[in-house]
Amino acid sequence: MGFSASLRITSLALASLMLPPSGAKAAQDAQLVQQGRLLAQSLCADCHTFGGQTRSDAPPPDFARIGAMPSTTALSLHVFLKSPHRNMPDLILETGQIDALTAFILELGHK
Numbered sequence: 773m774g775f776s777a778s779l780r781i782t783s784l785a786l787a788s789l790m791l792p793p794s795g796a797k798a799a800q801d802a803q804l805v806q807q808g809r810l811l812a813q814s815l816c817a818d819c820h821t822f823g824g825q826t827r828s829d830a831p832p833p834d835f836a837r838i839g840a841m842p843s844t845t846a847l848s849l850h851v852f853l854k855s856p857h858r859n860m861p862d863l864i865l866e867t868g869q870i871d872a873l874t875a876f877i878l879e880l881g882h883k
């Protein structure tokens with residue numbers, strides 16, 4: 773009895789892992805955004821802010837403002853982040869990092 777009960781529990785657990793496709797995609801996006809947030813905090817926060825702040829001293833643009841610009845798209849961010857930008861020529865990102873940072877910046881811009 774113990775054996776078949778634990779089998780049933782196992783298959784229930786497996787069934788609950790099979791989310792509908794839309795749920796799985798949303799969960800994946802949220803994970804990517806979170807990954808981008810962590811990367812941005814460690815790689816970009818020296819210069820950029822994320823919360824729509826403005827600083828007086830000719831600052832690098834805030835990520836929420838970048839994300840909200842009409843010209844900002846996943847493609848424009850990918851292109852931008854693949855080339856070194858002014859004041860940060862040594863910043864070399866892997867494709868996975870670019871994907872995550874792009875997701876984070878677009879999320880901040882509500883796209």
Ligand code: HEC
Binds near residue numbers: 818832
């Ligand atoms: C050493 C300071 C510095 C760091 C670190 C830095 N940036 Fe920048 N960033 C700037 C400056 C200055 C600008 C504005 C001038 C320019 O476009 O080159 C800028 C502009 C940008 C823009 C362009 C906005 C536009 O006008 O299209 C994006 C996107 C961006 N940064 C993303 C990032 C990301 C992502 C990181 C971290 C992986 C990062 N930056 C790290 C200084 C920095």
